[in-house]
Amino acid sequence: MASSPGQSAFKDNRRVIIFALLAPVLAFFIVFNTIPTLWLLGLSFHKFSLLSGMPPEFFGFRNFQDIFRNRNGIWGDLGRTFTFVGVGVLVQTTLGILLGFLFWGSKDMPGRRLALTLLFTPMVLTPVATGTFFRFIYDPTFGVLNALVGWMSPTGTIDFLGNPQIAFWAVLAVDCWMWTPFMTLMTLAALGSVPKAELEAAEIDRLSWPKRVSLVIWHHGKFILMLGILLRTIDSFKTLDLIIPMTKGGPGQTTRLVAVELNKQSFESFNMGWSSAYSVLLLLISIAMTSMFIFILNRRRKGR
Amino acid sequence: MASIVIENLTKTFGTFTAIKQMNATFADGQVTCLLGPSGCGKTTLMRMIVGLEKPTSGRILFDDRDMANLPPRKRNVGMVFQYPVMYQTLSVEENLALPLEQDKSLSSAERARRIDEVLDVLDMRDKRKLFIGDLDAGSRQKVAVGRAVARRSDIVLFDEPTTNVEVHAKLLLIRAFKLVTQRLRQTIVYVTHDQTEAMTLADNVALMKDGKILQYDTPSALYETPATEFAGWFLGNPGMNFPPAELSGATVKTPLSSLPLTASATGLPKGDYRIGVRPEHVDVLVAPRPGSVPAVVRDMNVTIAGRFIVTLDVGGATVKAKTNGRPPVAVGAPAHIGIDPAHVSLYRDGVRVADVTGHAA
Numbered sequence: 001m002a003s004s005p006g007q008s009a010f011k012d013n014r015r016v017i018i019f020a021l022l023a024p025v026l027a028f029f030i031v032f033n034t035i036p037t038l039w040l041l042g043l044s045f046h047k048f049s050l051l052s053g054m055p056p057e058f059f060g061f062r063n064f065q066d067i068f069r070n071r072n073g074i075w076g077d078l079g080r081t082f083t084f085v086g087v088g089v090l091v092q093t094t095l096g097i098l099l100g101f102l103f104w105g106s107k108d109m110p111g112r113r114l115a116l117t118l119l120f121t122p123m124v125l126t127p128v129a130t131g132t133f134f135r136f137i138y139d140p141t142f143g144v145l146n147a148l149v150g151w152m153s154p155t156g157t158i159d160f161l162g163n164p165q166i167a168f169w170a171v172l173a174v175d176c177w178m179w180t181p182f183m184t185l186m187t188l189a190a191l192g193s194v195p196k197a198e199l200e201a202a203e204i205d206r207l208s209w210p211k212r213v214s215l216v217i218w219h220h221g222k223f224i225l226m227l228g229i230l231l232r233t234i235d236s237f238k239t240l241d242l243i244i245p246m247t248k249g250g251p252g253q254t255t256r257l258v259a260v261e262l263n264k265q266s267f268e269s270f271n272m273g274w275s276s277a278y279s280v281l282l283l284l285i286s287i288a289m290t291s292m293f294i295f296i297l298n299r300r301r302k303g304r
Numbered sequence: 305m306a307s308i309v310i311e312n313l314t315k316t317f318g319t320f321t322a323i324k325q326m327n328a329t330f331a332d333g334q335v336t337c338l339l340g341p342s343g344c345g346k347t348t349l350m351r352m353i354v355g356l357e358k359p360t361s362g363r364i365l366f367d368d369r370d371m372a373n374l375p376p377r378k379r380n381v382g383m384v385f386q387y388p389v390m391y392q393t394l395s396v397e398e399n400l401a402l403p404l405e406q407d408k409s410l411s412s413a414e415r416a417r418r419i420d421e422v423l424d425v426l427d428m429r430d431k432r433k434l435f436i437g438d439l440d441a442g443s444r445q446k447v448a449v450g451r452a453v454a455r456r457s458d459i460v461l462f463d464e465p466t467t468n469v470e471v472h473a474k475l476l477l478i479r480a481f482k483l484v485t486q487r488l489r490q491t492i493v494y495v496t497h498d499q500t501e502a503m504t505l506a507d508n509v510a511l512m513k514d515g516k517i518l519q520y521d522t523p524s525a526l527y528e529t530p531a532t533e534f535a536g537w538f539l540g541n542p543g544m545n546f547p548p549a550e551l552s553g554a555t556v557k558t559p560l561s562s563l564p565l566t567a568s569a570t571g572l573p574k575g576d577y578r579i580g581v582r583p584e585h586v587d588v589l590v591a592p593r594p595g596s597v598p599a600v601v602r603d604m605n606v607t608i609a610g611r612f613i614v615t616l617d618v619g620g621a622t623v624k625a626k627t628n629g630r631p632p633v634a635v636g637a638p639a640h641i642g643i644d645p646a647h648v649s650l651y652r653d654g655v656r657v658a659d660v661t662g663h664a665a
Contacts, residue, residue: 201389
């Protein structure tokens with residue numbers, strides 16, 4: 001079919017408009033995302049310290065070799081971080097789901113709105129402020145928590161952040177305090193996506209609660225819930241600002257997560273080449289975790 | 305089996321009253337249609353019967369068992385929703401089996417037999433292994449119907465089940481529904497705003513308006529002798545004609561008849577009197593006949609099955625007539641209309657008060 005001149009002009013116009021609308025975003029993305037990432041990738045093959053005043057020197061895979069040979073104990077950091085992410089996300093998800101069901105099932109309870117608002121406050125606080133407050137709460141001499149549970153220790157005080165056996169779990173507990181509300185929010189959103197008629201039908205059909213959850217609620221809510229878990233995992237993997245005011249990675253290295261060490265190497269020791277290599281590795285790990293989640297989310301019912 | 309007894313039932317949502325002091329009995333083993341315009345409280349009434357809403361006051365009994373504070377799962381009812389509910393990870397067969405599995409007293413052979421029976425009635429034998437993605441809205445709704453009836457609960461409720469189903473599938477669904485009801489003889493309450501559906505399916509129709517049942521009657525009685533002007537107007541397409549009338553003793557005078565009519569009652573008090581006559585009982589004539597009056601044709605429209613709806617002006621009143629085939633008159637031309645007294649009722653202030661027995665001597 002011969003297209004009229006007017007039509008083709010319109011088509012060309014459309015293309016121009018699409019490009020014109022996208023151009024600012026693309027430019028922004030390239031300048032502030034793509035170029036720095038490529039720069040980072042390039043820098044990871046160089047020896048470069050801001051303190052030496054020397055220009056970057058090509059170094060091959062030496063930075064990566066350093067990392068695999070466990071310079072600065074980074075395998076310990078990675079293991080600790082995976083424990084932090086695994087236990088943290090598991091606890092936050094479990095508690096979040098329980099609280100979500102609690103609030104979902106008590107729609108007529110007076111004060112529900114207020115309770116929900118209060119519950120969500122930890123989530124909106126600045127992590128640095130939260131960390132600072134918890135340093136005071138955990139303080140061995142004048143901290144509130146010691147006044148309450150200090151008697152449990154034979155010495156009469158518990159140094160939550162100073163004791164290498166406790167510090168990691170004390171920090172993890174703060175992370176859970178802060179982010180369980182997020183999983184509650186995601187649970188409520190997931191439950192809200194379940195059609196009311198299906199829940200009512202399940203009640204009339206006399207289904208047991210486990211059946212209702214597996215046949216109706218999980219089917220409709222799983223995507224939103226898994227999305228919440230994914231966001232929490234990525235976010236938890238790069239926890240830094242919560243730890244800095246509480247322990248700075250100590251005592252020893254017991255609360256040193258990957259982001260803490262990366263922050264120290266790059267912005268305190270200005271070890272740019274090595275830090276870039278480390279960042280590239282962490283980026284690859286993040287991508288791998290995200291891909292796994294997306295694979296699980298897209299997995300369809302067996303045999304269909 | 306159980307009848308549904310409603311005693312002084314009231315339901316309010318904030319300041320809005322959905323159901324007002326309702327009393328009714330829906331007979332055991334019969335199909336009752338709750339019919340009425342949007343917002344008349346029919347769905348609320350059904351949701352209270354099934355237990356999804358709590359009455360503000362009053363009682364609902366199944367036979368003599370008070371249902372107060374019993375959750376839906378303990379009421380032994382089935383329900384089909386407007387939105388076709390099908391458990392999406394289960395096949396058609398598994399969907400039908402699910403409510404049966406909750407009843408531990410049934411043997412697995414009995415369960416299989418009931419599933420087969422329901423599949424037969426719904427004409428879905430070849431679809432038993434399919435999932436929701438393979439079915440159209442009508443078939444999904446059939447699965448929902450099957451799930452609700454396979455349990456053989458005492459009572460099954462239908463909440464506008466054909467709303468989201470396209471026309472052809474709707475007819476199949478209604479046919480399947482009729483078969484199911486004839487086979488199982490459960491007490492059925494069926495909510496609809498579609499009068500054709502109500503007339504086709506129901507043993508009895510409860511016509512509702514503003515939270516009240518205006519009339520509870522068989523479909524034919526409801527159609528032929530509506531108890532209120534609202535019922536006459538709401539049922540039929542177009543609704544009943546209500547031209548003014550004058551009553552003296554038992555004699556009724558109306559612009560639609562040159563001969564006075566006789567009412568079956570005498571000594572009625574003063575009020576706004578009208579006669580009610582269905583458009584299909586208004587005859588459009590070319591030549592006058594005894595009792596007919598002259599009229600002017602104002603409008604004429606063809607409708608379903610080659611019928612015509614004719615709008616006529618008669619001495620200040622407007623009357624609609626329904627004819628089989630094209631009437632022998634033209635728009636703007638004079639004509640005559642005659643009414644059959646056997647199909648005329650007398651209304652005072654919107655309520656039916658008497659039959660009309662024939663022309664006065």
